[in-house]
C-alpha cells in the first residue's frame with residue numbers, strides 16, 4: 001500500500017511485543033482525549049442530551065491498554081463469513097481485496113469511483129487508537145490506520161439535499177459463505193447522519209497495528225465510528241451514497257427494537273435482552289463500566305443536543 005510514511009513510522013506486528021513498548025509510545029493517543037472526555041463529562045456535557053443523569057456518578061475511566069494483534073484479528077463479527085467469531089479469520093483468509101473500487105455518489109456534485117489505491121494516496125492514513133464497543137457488551141482497544149470520512153465526503157461535494165450517508169458492503173456469495181444464511185437482508189448496509197459522518201472522529205480504516213487491514217477486520221476499507229456500537233462500523237465497503245432520508249440498515253431491518261439507527265454507546269439504555277451498563281474488555285477478567293458515548297462524549301454529545309437518547313437509541 002502507498003502509505004510509506006505511516007508504514008515506516010509504525011511498528012510491524014512482530015515489533016509490538018512487548019505490547020508495553022508500543023503502548024508507551026502511543027500512550028498519549030490512547031488515553032488522551034478519550035479518557036479525559038469521560039472524566040470531565042459531568043461538567044461539560046450540553047444540557048438536554050441525556051448524557052448524564054443528575055445525581056448519577058460518572059464512572060471513573062479505567063486505564064485502557066491496546067488489545068493484541070492476535071486478539072483483534074481472531075475474534076471478529078462478520079456475518080458474511082460466519083456467526084462464529086473465531087471462524088471468521090480462517091474463512092476469510094483468501095478474500096480478494098484487490099482490485100477493489102468504492103463508488104461514492106448520490107446527492108453529491110462530484111460523484112466518483114475510487115480505486116482503493118487512489119484513496120490511500122489521496123488521503124494518507126494516520127493512526128487512531130479507539131475503543132470498539134460491540135452491542136453484545138464486549139470491547140477492545142484497536143490502533144487503526146485510517147483517514148477522516150469527512151475528507152472523502154468533501155472531495156465529492158455533498159449537495160444541498162444530502163442529510164444522511166448510506167454504506168454498502170460487498171455482496172459476493174462465491175467468497176462469503178455466510179450469505180447463504182436465510183433471514184438476513186444482504187447486503188450489509190449501514191448509515192450515519194451527515195453531521196455524524198463529518199465528525200472528525202469518524203474514519204475510514206485501511207489498516208491496524210501499522211499493517212494493511214486483514215480480511216476479517218473489513219479489508220480493504222471499513223468504517224470506524226468509535227462512539228457507536230460496533231455494528232455501525234461496516235466492513236468491506238463498495239458503495240457510499242449521500243441520501244435525503246434515513247437509510248435502512250441490515251440490523252434495524254431485522255430487529256428494529258434491538259438495534260436502532262443511532263446505536264450510540266449508552267450505559268443507561270439497555271438492550272431489550274441485556275444491560276449495557278458494563279462490558280467485558282477482551283483480555284480482562286472483571287467487567288468494566290461502559291462509558292457514555294464509549295468515552296467520546298466531549299467530542300460528540302453536542303450532535304445529540306435536544307434528542308431523547310432512550311427514544312432515538
Ligand SMILES: Nc1nc2c(c(=O)[nH]1)N[C@H]1C(S)=C(S)[C@@H](COP(=O)(O)O)O[C@H]1N2
Nearest residue numbers: 076077078079134169188217230231233235
Ligand atoms: N459487513 C459487515 N460489517 C460488520 C459486521 C458484519 O457482520 N458485516 N459486524 C459488525 C460488528 S457487530 C462489529 S462488533 C464489528 C467488529 O469489527 P472487528 O471484527 O474488526 O473487531 O464489525 C461490524 N461490521
Ligand SMILES: [Mo]
Nearest residue numbers: 134135230231
Ligand atoms: Mo458488534
